[in-house]
Amino acid sequence: MNGNTKECNNDNKHFLDSLNIHYCRGNTNERSETDKRSxxxxxxxxxxxxxxxxxxxxxxxxxxxxxxxxxxxxxxxxxxxxxxxxxxxxxxxEPNPQCEGCGKFFATRNALQYHKRICQTKYR
Known part of the structure; x- marks a missing residue:
């Protein structure tokens, strides 16, 4: 199976994301380290x-x-x-994210993402 999939130990099914494997595993205690959360x-x-x-x-x-x-x-x-x-x-x-294209800092990641659409067009 593809290296990007995870296997459910309950029935050997393979999934691409953690959410589906979580539902497959149900209430079992067999969770990988990346699936363990608080x-x-x-x-x-x-x-x-x-x-x-x-x-x-x-x-x-x-x-x-x-x-x-x-x-x-x-x-x-x-x-x-x-x-x-x-x-x-x-x-x-969190530390203010910075645009790699022009060096400007932004208050949020969303503001940076919006800026990147403009900045990448400008510096192409």
Whole structure:
């Protein structure tokens, strides 16, 4: 089989992505190191770390609706009602990405990706 596929130990099926192999493996404990994850609850004041996505979703429901995402970076603590806003905010704590073509820095990876479309056309 292709070197880019992963094999499910339950039934020897091969998959291209981790999500499908996760569903194939179901509730077995046979997970590769790259498949092992922890899921940290991002609700303000909560320190729970679930061992599986299903456990995380079950726990998350205990907080009620709407779910609030809290930035856990020290001295930040900003909260968000939408995961997409929280994800964009997390990028502000990372080093600013830089364009290889012109050297400009950007606040987010999305801004850099948008810029690259223009910059690559300009410098061809």
């Amino acid at each position: 899921y940290e609850c991002l609700y303000p004041g909560c320190a729970v770390i679930a061992k599986s996505y299903n456990e995380y979703i079950t726990h998350r429901k205990t907080h009620g609706q709407p779910f609030i995402y809290e930035c856990k970076v020290p001295d930040c603590g900003r909260t968000f009602h939408h995961y997409s806003s929280f994800r964009s905010h997390k990028q502000t704590h």
